Amino acid sequence: MEKPETLEEFYKRKFSWLPENIRNDIGHFNMFRLEPYAQGKVSSIPYRRRDFYKIMLVKGKSSVYYADKVVGVEKQALSFSNPLIPYKWEHQDNLFGRYCIFNQYFMSQFGNIMQYEVFQPAGNHVFELADEQVFEVETIFQKMEKDFDSDYKYKYDSIRNHIFELIHYGLKLQPNALTDKQPSNASQRISAMFMELLERQFPVEDNHPRIALRSASEFADHLNVHVNHLNRAVKSTTGKTTTQAIANRLVQEAKVLLKHSHWNVSDIAYALGFTEVTHFNNFFKKHMDISPLKFRES
Numbered sequence: 001m002e003k004p005e006t007l008e009e010f011y012k013r014k015f016s017w018l019p020e021n022i023r024n025d026i027g028h029f030n031m032f033r034l035e036p037y038a039q040g041k042v043s044s045i046p047y048r049r050r051d052f053y054k055i056m057l058v059k060g061k062s063s064v065y066y067a068d069k070v071v072g073v074e075k076q077a078l079s080f081s082n083p084l085i086p087y088k089w090e091h092q093d094n095l096f097g098r099y100c101i102f103n104q105y106f107m108s109q110f111g112n113i114m115q116y117e118v119f120q121p122a123g124n125h126v127f128e129l130a131d132e133q134v135f136e137v138e139t140i141f142q143k144m145e146k147d148f149d150s151d152y153k154y155k156y157d158s159i160r161n162h163i164f165e166l167i168h169y170g171l172k173l174q175p176n177a178l179t180d181k182q183p184s185n186a187s188q189r190i191s192a193m194f195m196e197l198l199e200r201q202f203p204v205e206d207n208h209p210r211i212a213l214r215s216a217s218e219f220a221d222h223l224n225v226h227v228n229h230l231n232r233a234v235k236s237t238t239g240k241t242t243t244q245a246i247a248n249r250l251v252q253e254a255k256v257l258l259k260h261s262h263w264n265v266s267d268i269a270y271a272l273g274f275t276e277v278t279h280f281n282n283f284f285k286k287h288m289d290i291s292p293l294k295f296r297e298s
Contacts, residue, residue: 004048
């Protein structure tokens with residue numbers, strides 16, 4: 001899998017210039033307007049991961065490729081992109097809108113935003129909006145832009161609040177099958193630590209060639225809890241067993257690698273922690289009802 005696009009590469013590709021003091025290891029934030037699509041201009045971006053976050057309000061018919069899914073936008077949408085998920089947009093109509101980008105260091109002192117479903121691989125990332133919802137989202141972006149252009153001493157703290165406004169707006173649009181469940185704080189904490197440890201193993205790429213943890217017991221050992229305690233916590237907060245959560249994440253990464261990398265099936269099996277390619281083939285077919293090779297060719 002190709003390495004994630006860095007902030008520096010993004011600016012060079014998109015604008016052919018770099019802002020001052022851009023570094024990937026310090027907090028960075030910026031805002032942009034989406035220009036209307038013009039005949040002769042590139043109407044899509046490369047399919048790949050980025051090492052930064054993006055929240056975008058887009059108006060215009062589009063197709064969004066997120067990991068192994070294709071999401072159609074008929075009129076207007078709010079989208080959330082993060083470093084774990086490769087994506088690209090293909091614009092089929094006049095395009096308007098605005099977006100902000102920021103890296104993990106910009107939000108590092110304000111909690112782990114990856115805990116929110118709009119940034120998690122299994123969550124929804126693109127939300128079609130009604131006209132009144134577009135107005136509400138655009139208002140948040142306008143407040144953010146006003147702060148960004150100001151000389152206010154604490155403007156970046158205010159901008160972070162607006163980012164959380166957008167995140168929570170998306171969360172309210174996110175289907176939630178677990179609203180009737182009220183897990184304890186201890187269960188939520190253990191489950192969140194498990195999900196963070198699971199996601200930390202991805203993306204699989206050349207400089208991160210193999211995952212280390214594959215079983216519920218291995219995760220429990222790293223979290224210093226009994227495996228039964230971990231299973232209860234994950235089940236109460238996600239509705240899935242620990243083994244199911246691990247398997248679902250492996251399947252998702254396998255689909256991305258099969259469709260968007262040049263690695264052979266044996267390399268993918270090794271990267272995902274399988275000791276034998278036949279074990280990977282059986283695992284993939286069990287969950288997808290199709291072999292890895294046939295999935296790649298489909």
